[in-house]
Amino acid sequence: MGFHAIGPNLAAHSGLYFGRASADTYQFGVPGTTGGYHLAMRQNGLMRLYQHFPGAAAGRALGGGDVHTPAQKAGEPMTFEIDVTPETVEVRRLGDPAWTTGPIPDGMHRGGHFGLSNGSVDNPAGRPFWDYLVVTEL
Structure with a gap:
């Protein structure tokens, strides 16, 4: 994932959602009918994982808080x-072993x-933008 342009709101985020039981519509900040997880990657480099519950507009932060990674540069993808x-x-931004949420106990x-x-x-x-997406069943 990468951003075509950066700023002026460096707290703006994009990301992906996963673990959902159905393909119903997901929209950030809007109550949904299905629970799951949402990775928020902010343009200032902060990464955080959230859990969502059906009917709730906001997610619940998981893990130890924000993971500090370098701020993005326009046009440069992150993996x-x-x-x-x-x-x-667990979510990791590749490039440094410290850029991880670590394994978060949650089986919901x-x-x-x-x-x-x-x-x-x-x-x-x-x-x-997203350039390359691979899903591997473990």
Whole structure:
């Protein structure tokens, strides 16, 4: 994932959602009918994993808080790995072993539906792009 343009709101985020039991519509900040997880990657480099419950507009932050990674540069993609085991969820931004949520104990959402999200980016010039997506069943 990368951003075509950066700023001026460096707290704007995009990301992806996963672990959902159905392919119903997901929209950041809007109550949904299906629970799951949402990775928020902010343009200032902060990464955070959230859990969503049916009917709730906001997610619940998981893990130890924000993961500090370098701020993005316009046009440069980032690479992520997401591991979902029966007992844990972990998200890593590749490039440095410290850029991880670590394995978070949580076995709630194990659906096979996922998608990509513009998140809070409201400037079309700053919307994210995704170049390469691989899903590997463990």
